[in-house]
Amino acid sequence: MDGLAEVVGLVAIAVIGTALARRLGLLAPIVLVIAGLGLSFLPFVPEVHLDPHLALVGILPPLLYVAAVETSVPAFRFNLRPILLLAIGLVVVTAFLVGTVLHLMLPGVPYAICVALGAVVAPPDAIAATAIARRVRLPRRVVTILEGESLINDATALVLLRVSVAAATGAAVGFFNVATEVALAAGGGIAIGVVGALVFAYVHKRIKDPLMDTALSLLTPFLIVLPAEVVGASGVVAVVVAGLYLGHRIPKLMSAASRLQTEGFWRIARFLLEGMVFLLVGLQLRDVLRSMKTPWIEVIEITGAVVGTLIGTRFLWIFLTVYLARLIPRVRRRDPLPPASYPAVVGWAGMRGVVTLAAALALPRPDEVAYPRALFVWLAFAVIVVTLVLQGATLPWYARRLRIPPDDPNEDTLAEAAVQNAASRAARDRLDQLAESAPAGTVDRLRELAEHRANKAWERLGPSETPSRAYGRLRREMIDAEREVFRSARDEGRIAEEVLRRAQRDLDLEESLLQRTTED
Structure with a gap:
């Protein structure tokens, strides 16, 4: 019962925090992280420990899946070059630069485990990028690049983390080992994602019941990530590949009723999962601080160096790749040089999230590698809080200062x-x-x-008010009047409850069709 009460309490706090953020015009992820930080210090709030495996296999796949389903495949393909430069190139460069800085400040710590920490903090978070970028109303191409980067970069970081940890624990790590690891993670993930997408597309096409379609959609990310984990492939890549394919094909795979019901289900599921994730991140502070043994002056210096390296590397890499790529005539003809404000805002939108914390909690124990594990977990936590609160909170102001024109x-x-x-x-x-x-x-x-x-x-x-808007406004008033007649008839016993529900459903469907007319 205690576990159930904790889950209900977390969900309630996440809902209240999100409602408060919307009421105040703030970004919900930032409000929830700050709420979690504050709640972690209250003595009556129980400690909540984030299981890294649960986060990577239980929470991340459905959120990645729904983000991939909603991603435009043509836009993703058009922006594939900048997406891969960020999701692969930037993650690798960041991991080694952070690892080098950390090793210089902690010379007694093996370089490989320092690079592992670099891999942990390198990837911006898919949940944070999607939640914040859309809320800020950045140009569509910028949002596509940020979403595409965050969908793929986790796989790069987790593979690099696995290789670095293997090297730190004394396993043989040569070119052949690394190449095999990358081929298995990326190639295996793509293969499992394609097979899973084809299988689920076949099943969706033959299902006629909207409820069964929605249930299958819920199971899809888990049924794809689990076999990938078993064979050692990247579950992230597999889920993203399947989501992109199925999202692109959904108009031909599902009926209209199935699409409406599935979309409604995923909206509430994503709302709750995202709220829980950011709240859980903040609630880890008490446990992280309790494990710290490093002097705080040293902690502050190292934290500042790591965060500064992350932000500086991202800006430098983005501007270099944007301008150097245009030296190639084919690239310049296909994709002219964007205004400097575009790479500047992409550079500032590097928020980290739950993947960074889960990966940090999965780092090896101190008896396997001689290193200050509590400090490394703190660094990951500090990176999440600083990037979310500092960059996430200032991103709307920053975008306005850059005068980025909206679409x-x-x-x-x-x-x-x-x-x-x-x-x-x-x-x-x-x-x-x-x-x-x-x-x-x-x-x-x-x-x-x-x-x-x-x-x-x-x-x-x-x-001015168009005929379509006037039609929608007046028809909604008529629908309200019809509903009241049916409710009165039910209350007076003239019709059964089933008759009311059937009529109510027809009126609700019609009103949902009118919703867009009145909002435009």
Whole structure:
């Protein structure tokens, strides 16, 4: 019962903290981390220990999966070069630079375990990047690059961590060993991800029950990551590959009802998991401080050096790769040089999260390697807090100072209107082919509906209330009136509860379709 009470309490705090953050216009991840830090000092709050294996296999896969499902594959493919430069190149460079700085400050600690700590703190967090970048409303390409980086960089960091720990514990680590490790992690992860994606796509296509579709969607990341873990492949890569494929194919794999139900489920699941993750990070402070034996002056110096190296390396690497890549004519023609504000904001958006903490907690025990493990865990924790609170909190201000122009909504509306016009024309052509099989009045109503949908996107370009918005506003008032009649009839015993629920569901579905019209 105590365990259940702790879980319920954490969920409640996460929900309250997120609601408070939205009320105050703050970023929820930052509020939850700070709340966790404060709660960790209260004597009546029980200690909550984050199991690193649970975090990497139980919490991370579903969050990575839903992020990958929502990622645009064409945009991901177009930005593959900057994504790989960040997710692979920057992680490796950061790990070795941080390891070198740490080894210089702690010369008695083996270099390999210092590089392991560098691998722990190198990857920005997928959850933090997605939650904060979208909230700040950065340009779509910047968000795509940040999301793509955070989807892949965990695999790079975990492979490098595994190799570094093996070297630190005395295992033979040569070029062949490293190449084999990388091939197994990356190649095996891709293979398992592709096979899993094909299998689940086949099953989704044959499922007609929305509830079963949603249940299968929940199981998918776990059923993919577990075999990857068994064979030693990268579960992160496998889940991301499967998510990208299935997300791209979802319009052909699921019915409309399944998509609506699955999307609603993942929204609440991601909301709760993200809130729990950031709260758990903050709650680890008490345990981390209790294990510290290093003098605080030395701790502050080392922490400052590690955080400074992380931030400085990210900025230097991004600007170098952005400008050096444009020296290649083919790259310059395909992708012109962006304004300096774009790499500057990507450089500042390097928030770390739960993967860093879980990887730090998975570092070897001091009896396996002679090193100050408590200090290393503190460094990982400090990196998370500093990057989340400092960079995450100042990112909106920083983006405004750089005067980064947001995406023009009119461009999206114009593109949507053009495609909607073509879609409506195709719908009318199909209707003309089938017109003889339906009453004339029905065909006329369907033609009016197609015309209405074709005009709706163009209307949104106007500044005043459009006919579509007025229609949505008035129809919602009518739906409220209909609901009240059904509720009264149920209360008076004139209809059964099942009749009310059936009518309520039809009205709710119609209102959900009107929601976008009234919000645009």
